[in-house]
Amino acid sequence: MNALEITDIARWQFGIITVYHFLFVPLTIGLSAIVALMQTIWLKTKNDDWLRLTKFIGKLFLINIAMGVVTGIVQEFQFGMNWSTYSRFVGDIFGAPLAVEALLAFFLESTFIGLWIFGWDRVPRKIHVTFIWLVHIGTLASSWFILAANSWMQHPVGYRFNEERGRAELTDFWAVMFNKVQLGTFPHVIAASYMTAAVFLVAVCGFLYGKRATEAASLREAESVTVNGRDRDMYARGIRLGAVIAVVGFLGVAISGDVQGKIMTDVQPMKMAAAEALWDTSDSCAPFSIFTIGTPDGSAKRWSLEVPCVLSFLATGDPQAKVQGINDLQAQYEQQFGPGNYKPIIPVTYWSFRWMMGLGVAGVAGAVLLAWMTRKRRTPTWPWYNWIVVLAPLWALLGNGVGWVFTEMGRQPWVVFGLMQTADAASPNVSTTEAWISITALALLYAVLAVIEVGLLLRFIRKGADAYVEPPDLTWKDIKSDDDQPLTFAY
Template identity: 60%
Template sequence: MDVLDIARWQFGIITVYHFLFVPLTIGLTAVIAGLETAWVRTGKEDYLRLTKFFAKLFLINFAIGVVTGIVQEFQFGMNWSDYSRFVGDVFGAPLAVEGLLAFFLESTFLGLWIFGWDKLPRGLHAGCMWLVHLGTLASSWFILAANSWMQHPVGYTYNAESGRAELTDFWAVMFNKVQVVTFPHVIFAAYMTAGTFLLGVSAYLYMKKKHEADRPMYHHAIRIGAVITLLAGIGVAITGDLQGKVMTEVQPMKMAAAEGLYETSESCAPFSVFTVGTPDGKEEKFAVTVPCLLSFLGTGSFDGTVEGINPLSEEYVETYGQDPTSKAFTEGDYTPVIPVTYWSFRFMMGLGAFAAAGAALILWLTRKGRTPGVRWLGVLGLSLPIATTLASSWGWIFTEMGRQPWVVFGLMTTESGVSPGVSVFEAATSLIVLTLLYAVLAVIEVKLLITYVKKGADPFEEPPRVKVGGSDEDKPLTFAY
């Protein structure tokens, strides 16, 4: 492998690993805030016990996510310096605001929430977690705005002298049409992930005889998680449909690759349920399709035109030319890796649909206080969190791999963004070291989660009531977890 291949593998491994924590972090802040708000409003002990229990799991996930996210940013200077130089003027604004505003917001109020149980009034304390959630949403917005610019560059001008893209319209970048549909899609997916996590952990504890006395509480938590998952799943489906229509407009090659559509369909384009192609992904051999569905998903009309891979590739060669020395793609080929793009798209949709259907089944099995069989509860409880986590990961893989061979669509190929001074040995060393380090972090994360999940929720201990204005006692801050 050359430096390009190694750099791409490293970025892919670190990005996917980091993204395992991001949806759960975003979603759990809302779940925890909601549970604590329910306790403040109703005074029911179970809500407070669930709040503190899932807060422990959230803090473990948050800590690992922060560590892996820091490394993520350093990669731009390590293996992708030419890319950083090209996009720096555009990316600098949203990423700076994310770090100085959004991350500070969530970290500051998370600190107040952790240490403020005996210092803040109950309503104000719950409000801190809602502000943490608002901070995670803001972080997501700015980061996704930067990524959406890579999918659909807007609000910039190209400076030929410096060879850089320069920001001319900050708000165009912030409200890029790709961003407007991508953000809610990602956030609903995060809620789905948190909902299945709440459901799965509660189902596991519900089945354990050790926690038999708390079964009513975990039964209620299972249903809360199922409701969140189902409602968020509907949101994912609606925003995904909108995202598909925007993708067809601004990245028609990605949509064509996602469907294995090789020739343009002037009307009634079929949706591929299952396709087998040649090993190089250049030709369809066998397919199971649904007539006209792709036209509707891509254009909103059953008679809409959806462009195919082969004519799009020819069009791109005419528009962008072809570098005969390039190793990033073969002659005349502006297509992504078709099998990866095709199947990642289906894994994302299939696993998401499975999670939503599983949540609906859980709600049916637990209706009117009914108790599902251990077999059903165990299978669904353990499989749904895995399904939503993998669906998010496959969705991210599809988003990035479907854009190839571009790192910034229509402006810069991935090969052009690699650091020119990095050797194969240096790139391989960083790949091996970071992969092993992340493997160690994965073991630590799983070990900590399993340890605290097995303990279950702590017995109820009512926090002291604090009046507005605080207490006159100068007590030291205590870490509640």
């Protein structure tokens, strides 16, 4: 097996780990905000339902963040395992943002998540809710620094190339932090995270709402019907809140995605051309195809359903603007960078771009439909209600993953655009056997983790929210220092 094939194994491994890890990232970011919001609403309204929902969704959040941390650590190890040449090249650039992310953002998250878990009966309520808001702020900060590193790969700025050492060296930290790609990517990822977590909230509460409705309909004892009716009201509140956040998040995704597309056209025109499989330059009014049947390599289309001028607007903001095609850009890059193939895999970029948008829309549509079916305490009777409950969060999660596939695959063959190609970035001394052992072991490990994650989530979701227990309304005068008093795990 030649070096290129070993690089392909390393790429598959990194892709699997990255997409798998990113299943947990949007839920962690979004659920931290939703849990903090629900606890804040409880403090303002004193409504028992919001506290029950806070603790219930908080359990699911803790399961998710634990799995996200485990998979995230393994992802960072990839740089030294299979991509040592790349690590040596970008180490001076990545060192600063990733170090700050670990020392500041991750420290903030881990510290205050512990205080939130153990502090329910130990600190005043207003202080306690501050803990979970600080956790959310930590997730935002962590996202900022990690996305800054990735945005540098898309659009290198604030560096100089040291020819003697063969590596990029940081010259302007703030240029890296406020890279224009970063300014478009960060709000897009965060809005998508809010949207995804909100769809997840609607699905969980929608499942329990339908379950409680069925139970209440089958019971005849007035007391039991009353108890299940209260639960239905509580889950209905969760559905409504989730649906509103999902719609607002979707609007944020659409607006930030439009901005991001124009930035992408400016810094990586080949990615935009590949997203449409636009081979020849369109001098004006470039169309956007909703669906295309073409050759397997994407080099020619046989039939396409197109909307006129939309690609020009997405790329530049002007529906009559010129959009460069793949062939012209290939010739331009050959003159700029030398002979080579600078085209990404066109079918992957074309379809991942559409699946990203389609799955996101489907997830939000499912959440809104669930909210509509349960309006005014109605009992859902549609036979495909449960299918929407299951599929809506999966659509949203997969939409996030496919979005990252598009982002990374559309940049190929560059690992750092314009500076280093992926074929030159792999570790030189990794053997074929080592590469296969690594990818096989990690795939099996992640399969086991998936079973554990799904099993834990389903177990706690089926159980539903715990009964209401009034937490003590403490003041600072009520807090006593007792070193021998054990910590209490609230979950």
